[in-house]
Amino acid sequence: MSRKPYIRSVSTTSWWTVQPRYIRYMAREVSCVLIGAYSAVVVIGLLRLAEGAAAWNAFLECLQKPTSIAFHLLALAFALYHTTTWFNVTPKAMPIQLGETQLPGGIIIGAHYAGWVVVSVVILFLVGV
Amino acid sequence: MSERQVELEILRYNPETDDEPSFQTFQVPCPEDWVVLDAINYVKDNLDRSLSYRWSCHMAVCGSCGMMINGEPTLSCKSFLRDLPDKIRIEPLANFPIERDLVVVMDDFMNKLGSVKPYLIPSEQKAVENGSYLQSPAQLKKFKQYTLCINCTLCYAACPQYAHNEGFVGPAALALAHRYNLDSRDVGRSARQDVVASNEGIWECSFVGACSDVCPEHVDPAGAIQQTKIASTLDYFLDLLPGRNQ
Numbered sequence: 001m002s003r004k005p006y007i008r009s010v011s012t013t014s015w016w017t018v019q020p021r022y023i024r025y026m027a028r029e030v031s032c033v034l035i036g037a038y039s040a041v042v043v044i045g046l047l048r049l050a051e052g053a054a055a056w057n058a059f060l061e062c063l064q065k066p067t068s069i070a071f072h073l074l075a076l077a078f079a080l081y082h083t084t085t086w087f088n089v090t091p092k093a094m095p096i097q098l099g100e101t102q103l104p105g106g107i108i109i110g111a112h113y114a115g116w117v118v119v120s121v122v123i124l125f126l127v128g129v
Numbered sequence: 130m131s132e133r134q135v136e137l138e139i140l141r142y143n144p145e146t147d148d149e150p151s152f153q154t155f156q157v158p159c160p161e162d163w164v165v166l167d168a169i170n171y172v173k174d175n176l177d178r179s180l181s182y183r184w185s186c187h188m189a190v191c192g193s194c195g196m197m198i199n200g201e202p203t204l205s206c207k208s209f210l211r212d213l214p215d216k217i218r219i220e221p222l223a224n225f226p227i228e229r230d231l232v233v234v235m236d237d238f239m240n241k242l243g244s245v246k247p248y249l250i251p252s253e254q255k256a257v258e259n260g261s262y263l264q265s266p267a268q269l270k271k272f273k274q275y276t277l278c279i280n281c282t283l284c285y286a287a288c289p290q291y292a293h294n295e296g297f298v299g300p301a302a303l304a305l306a307h308r309y310n311l312d313s314r315d316v317g318r319s320a321r322q323d324v325v326a327s328n329e330g331i332w333e334c335s336f337v338g339a340c341s342d343v344c345p346e347h348v349d350p351a352g353a354i355q356q357t358k359i360a361s362t363l364d365y366f367l368d369l370l371p372g373r374n375q
Contacts (some may be wrong), residue, residue: 004144005226005234010292018200022289025337089338092352093359100267 024085031082038075087112132158135210137168139180140220142227150227152218153177159210165217166194166205169231182231189345192281195222196231202286202343222286238282241298244324245306250317268313275308275353277346284340284350296329300340300350303331307353310360326361334358 016022048059090112091105135157142150155176157168166184173180184194187206194205197220225233284300291297306325310318324330334354341351367373
């Protein structure tokens with residue numbers, strides 16, 4: 001008997017729609033696009049600031065448009081998703097063993113959230129909020 | 130014991146007569162405590178003796194009976210019918226060629242597993258009469274989780290990277306490489322790095338994490354791969370230090 005293995009094709013465009021975990025993965029990956037776009041907005045803001053008061057005020061006015069607010073809310077949502085999903089997998093990538101016991105993952109995740117709060121408070125303090 | 134009627138939709142493929150696989154449906158009366166493997170055995174024993182599939186231990190140890198159950202890579206001996214709907218779709222493990230019915234060709238996995246040298250490489254070989262290689266409980270703890278792999282290849286069936294890049298060494302082989310790299314008795318890490326830290330090794334993984342989700346032994350291959358990435362990145366920067374490569 002001769003062998004004739006059958007190879008099933010896999011869609012290169014819709015593979016990620018067949019499983020919820022693949023959709024969550026793609027959402028995490030796509031989040032970098034929105035974070036990148038937000039970074040571009042910040043850079044543009046700095047350039048406008050360098051051009052003087054009129055340019056800066058025009059930039060601020062532009063930020064208050066409904067489309068701008070919608071974009072920022074969407075970018076915030078994806079940034080939070082990006083951050084929390086990565087924080088939550090840190091115990092996998094950076095497990096800590098103390099003697100014969102493993103440090104609980106919740107402590108490693110919690111330390112990241114605590115660091116996030118500390119950095120946020122420092123930044124808010126520096127900008128005078 | 131109460132029974133319920135379950136409809137099994139099984140993907141069949143006979144390489145001698147078929148050009149492509151097709152589904153065949155079987156009605157199976159199932160007691161409440163059956164797993165999917167029991168229902169498939171019922172089909173084999175009572176309805177169609179030509180059905181081909183792998184199984185052995187019926188207790189999630191041998192790793193032979195992995196298949197796609199309603200689209201999810203699962204050990205059929207560990208998948209209780211009471212947790213599944215009345216209609217169950219059963220297919221061979223995804224991402225592997227089908228040999229016949231539910232039997233897949235595992236040659237690619239076996240070759241990749243061998244390529245990472247998944248065995249102890251001690252600094253000096255000792256004859257058995259010279260005693261064992263000693264290890265403390267804390268040293269064992271570092272890698273024990275990764276010794277639990279039963280080579281069932283569910284992780285390969287779940288991995289979209291493996292689905293699209295057949296060169297990818299894959300989750301189980303990389304997790305086992307990590308297991309030996311972490312072993313205090315082993316000095317074979319540099320011998321494994323050519324494969325493990327290659328473009329088709331750890332760097333092909335984008336941390337979907339599906340491998341760890343479906344692993345029946347909670348080996349967490351995704352975690353092993355990320356830890357290997359960190360160790361390899363550290364190697365890269367340490368190699369930049371003056372005098373390191375002399």
